[in-house]
Structure formats: C-alpha cells, structure tokens
Amino acid sequence: MTTIDPKEKRSTSPLIHAFYASPMTGQEIEDRSFEMIDQEAPAHRFMPEEWKVVRRMIHTTGDFTLMDAIRFSPDAIPSAVEALLGGRPIYVDSNMIRSGLSLARLQSVNKDYCRESIVCYVADQGISLQAQEANLPRSLFAVRKAASILDGGIAVFGNSPIALLELNRMIIEKDIRPSFVIAMPVGFVHVVGSKKELMSLGVPYITVVGRRGGSPLAVSVIHALCSLASAQTRYGKDGNHE
Amino acid sequence: MTTIDPKEKRSTSPLIHAFYASPMTGQEIEDRSFEMIDQEAPAHRFMPEEWKVVRRMIHTTGDFTLMDAIRFSPDAIPSAVEALLGGRPIYVDSNMIRSGLSLARLQSVNKDYCRESIVCYVADQGISLQAQEANLPRSLFAVRKAASILDGGIAVFGNSPIALLELNRMIIEKDIRPSFVIAMPVGFVHVVGSKKELMSLGVPYITVVGRRGGSPLAVSVIHALCSLASAQTRYGKDGNHE
Numbered sequence: 001m002t003t004i005d006p007k008e009k010r011s012t013s014p015l016i017h018a019f020y021a022s023p024m025t026g027q028e029i030e031d032r033s034f035e036m037i038d039q040e041a042p043a044h045r046f047m048p049e050e051w052k053v054v055r056r057m058i059h060t061t062g063d064f065t066l067m068d069a070i071r072f073s074p075d076a077i078p079s080a081v082e083a084l085l086g087g088r089p090i091y092v093d094s095n096m097i098r099s100g101l102s103l104a105r106l107q108s109v110n111k112d113y114c115r116e117s118i119v120c121y122v123a124d125q126g127i128s129l130q131a132q133e134a135n136l137p138r139s140l141f142a143v144r145k146a147a148s149i150l151d152g153g154i155a156v157f158g159n160s161p162i163a164l165l166e167l168n169r170m171i172i173e174k175d176i177r178p179s180f181v182i183a184m185p186v187g188f189v190h191v192v193g194s195k196k197e198l199m200s201l202g203v204p205y206i207t208v209v210g211r212r213g214g215s216p217l218a219v220s221v222i223h224a225l226c227s228l229a230s231a232q233t234r235y236g237k238d239g240n241h242e
Numbered sequence: 243m244t245t246i247d248p249k250e251k252r253s254t255s256p257l258i259h260a261f262y263a264s265p266m267t268g269q270e271i272e273d274r275s276f277e278m279i280d281q282e283a284p285a286h287r288f289m290p291e292e293w294k295v296v297r298r299m300i301h302t303t304g305d306f307t308l309m310d311a312i313r314f315s316p317d318a319i320p321s322a323v324e325a326l327l328g329g330r331p332i333y334v335d336s337n338m339i340r341s342g343l344s345l346a347r348l349q350s351v352n353k354d355y356c357r358e359s360i361v362c363y364v365a366d367q368g369i370s371l372q373a374q375e376a377n378l379p380r381s382l383f384a385v386r387k388a389a390s391i392l393d394g395g396i397a398v399f400g401n402s403p404i405a406l407l408e409l410n411r412m413i414i415e416k417d418i419r420p421s422f423v424i425a426m427p428v429g430f431v432h433v434v435g436s437k438k439e440l441m442s443l444g445v446p447y448i449t450v451v452g453r454r455g456g457s458p459l460a461v462s463v464i465h466a467l468c469s470l471a472s473a474q475t476r477y478g479k480d481g482n483h484e
Contacts, residue, residue, distance in 0.1 A: 014407070014410055014411035014414050014415065014439070015407055015410065015432075015435055015436070015439050016404075016407035016408055016410065016411045017411075019404065019407060019432065023376075023377060023378050024379075024431070025373075025377055025378065025379065026373075026379045026380065026381075029379065029404075029429075029431045029432075032430070032431050033429055033430040033431055036430045036431075037430065059429060059430070060428065060456070061428065061454065061456065062428045062429055062430065062433065062452070062453030062454040062455065063305075063453075063454055065307075094342075095341045095342075096338045096341050096342045096457065096458070096461075098341070099337045099338050099340070099341035099342075100336075100337075100338045100341075100457075131267075131268075134265075135265060135267055136265050136267065137266075137267065137268045137271065138268065139268075162258070162261065162271075165256070165257055165258035165261060166258055168256055168257065168258065169256035169258045169259075172256050173256065186302065186303065186304045187271075187275055187301060187304055188274070188275040188278045188279065188301070188304065189266070189271045189274050189275055189278075190257075190261065190271075191304065193257055194257070197256070197257050210304070211304030211305075212303065212304040212305055213304065214302070214303065214456070214458050215338065215342075215457070215458060216338070216456050216457060216458065219338075
C-alpha cells in the first residue's frame, strides 16, 4: 500500500464533475436511493404501506439495522393517514423536528396546514422558568402545556424520553388520546421504558424499540405518511365519480 | 408467555411516577448517559479529547456501532477549537442543524456568536430558482453562494452529499480553505465518495465514513467541541496570572 500525498491527490479532477456531466435533481437522487434500498434490504415482514415508511427511515439514516427495531401498531397507518387528512395539529418535542417538517408535504395532504399547526413548547420562556423552579426537564412541562393539542392531535417525539413518559401518564390518568404517536426518543436514560410503556396503552403508534431514535427519523415518518395520505386523496378522487 | 390486555396494563401506575420520586434535571440525565457510555463502550483508540466528541455522537444516536466509522484528521480538534474560540462563522447545509445548534453553547466559547453567525442558504428563494433552472439540487448553489463564509469559516454538513462534493471542488479549484469541516452527509447516492474525497484534501475534518451521518450528529460534534473549547478558555484563565 502506498501513501497518498494530499497535494498529489488534489491535482485530480473533483468528483462533482462526473455529477455535472450526468446531473440529477434532488427528487431523482431520492428515487434512486429508494431503488437501492429496495434492492439491498434483507427479507422482512412489513406490509407494503409500512415498508414505505421504513424505507424512508432507512434513507434518512443510511442504516438497514433499524429494520429490526421498527414497530407499528396494527392501526398505525390508517390512523395516521386519517389524522393528516383531517389536518390535525402536530405537537413535536424538539425545534429540530419543527424545522425539518416540510409544510409543502403537509399541505399536499390538507391545504389548511400552516406553520402554526406544528407546535413545540420546549423553548418557551414560561416552560424554562417552571423547569428551573421544579428542577425537572423542560420537555415535561412542555408536554403538559400541550394537553389540549395532544388530545386528538398528532404526537411526534424524537428527542425526550421524559416527554414521552409524561404523555404516557396523561394517556393513562387524564384520558388524553392522541390520534397517533411517533415514539422515537433517543438515548440511554428512560428511553427503552418510555417506548415499551407507550406500546401498551392502546394508542396507534410507530416506534423504534431500544435506544435509537431521533428527530430526523420522526420527520421522515411524517413525510412518508404524507405521501401515503396524498396518494390516497388522489386515489379517492380518481375512484369516486359521484 | 401470557398476552397483556392493554386495558389491564393501563390500570398500572405510569412509569413517570418513579421519575417524579427521584427526579433528574436535563443536565443530570446527560451526565448519567455519558457515564453509561463510558462503561459500555468497547475498547477503542480515540484520544481523550476525541473521545469526548465520539461519546456525544453516541449519546445523540444511541448507537455504539458508529465508533467504527468516525474519523478525525490529526489536526481536527485543535483546528476546530481555535476556529470556535475565534468566533468563525458557521455554514450549515440544513436548517435542522441551524435549529439544533445551541447559541448558549457557542457563546460560552466566544460571546460574539449570534444567530446570524450560523448561515444556511438552502431555503433561499434565489437558490431555489437557480436550482429549478439548472435542474440540479439546491444545496449545490447554496454552497457556492457561501464561498466567502466557507473560506476560513466552519463547514457543517449533515445532509447533502452534493453540497460536500461542491465544497470539495471549491477547495481544489478555488483554493477555498475552511478552518475545519464536519463531513456527515447521509444516504445512498454520492455519500461515500463525497467523504472519501474530502478526507484527501488536507483540510481539518471530522467525518463518519460510509452512508451514515445526519444533522443531529453534526450538531452533537459542534456542541462537544464547544465544551472542549470553553474548558480550554477556563484552563487558560486559571493558568495565566499575568
């Protein structure tokens, strides 16, 4: 093996010239990626609509091993599609999720979606003060404040296990019923348990069991569900000639 | 194995009551997570300062297998610390990174950091029009527009391989020299090559080889580097009694 001198290497042509020569749009890159995932994925038991969600999650992380950890409640996809078609508000547990969600995709499902439909309270000043006083995480108080949104709304958790534990409590003790829950907090403390508990509560969910999760995964699930929901709208229009 | 009836399970006490009984702040949860990672991590060859970066990346993803894929150039940590202490501007390739970066952490290193120090052009209307006309991804034109920031600035890529390929070209052909590069685009098309090329250019970098990457990873690296840089400031102050 010979050592490569960085200066020598720098005199070669940049790789992007090959891309300029046969360019692709962002959409074409996404389509090609999905083809590659379809080809490379090991055998699995996901239903066709579930696979569209799983595939986008793999696309977002570059990680096929996630497949073993993704779980859908039996009613997850129809509940999620119905909630999105109905324009239900979306509570998210991090501003990264808020920033990553595409309003255009949401509006392709229901044109009434607007920036204000996506709510996150973790950075509110009032929440911060409550958390400091109580010596507890902000995410806990943020979820409490969102009770009226979460009841009937869409819950998207890609960050805080404490937020999910508090949602679980509100489901059990306050009979708050989200239309569906994306349960993907990530990390080492209370994460595994928060997801297990949520899965036992009879609420429609999509989750990643274990320690993995994260905001981009949560975003990718919503975007995949938007594709499923808007396809259903088109199908409904084509199929309904009343 | 008996089947659990969801209704029966719902009558049990929510897990969060145990957390209420022995509560932790967000910081305490983070500290505990880092302890767990230190305990569970397999043997490795990272230097102590590099390990602080790697550990935060594991914390952000819940995934120890990342350890095999993380690469530092020999000058990565000192270059990054110097750039942050110098308040260099930060170009990011996604608004999720912009939203995830903590201004408080940046200001703990250099108080001149402000929201405007973190720049992202992918959502600019002008960029969008250019991309449509050329039938190329927006991220490419966004990076071109950022040339003056990237020369001497901090480049944080957690999304688009095309953006990284274009940066590589600007380094090779235009002699643009970022003070350091976080090279963590994710996905299936051009991702692996974009990172390999960057690693050959003699610019300080931290990367995840292969297909994995993502905005939260890129954010976690900056936050870890902020801790290293602000510790150095304090050490410098304590050690210097002139």
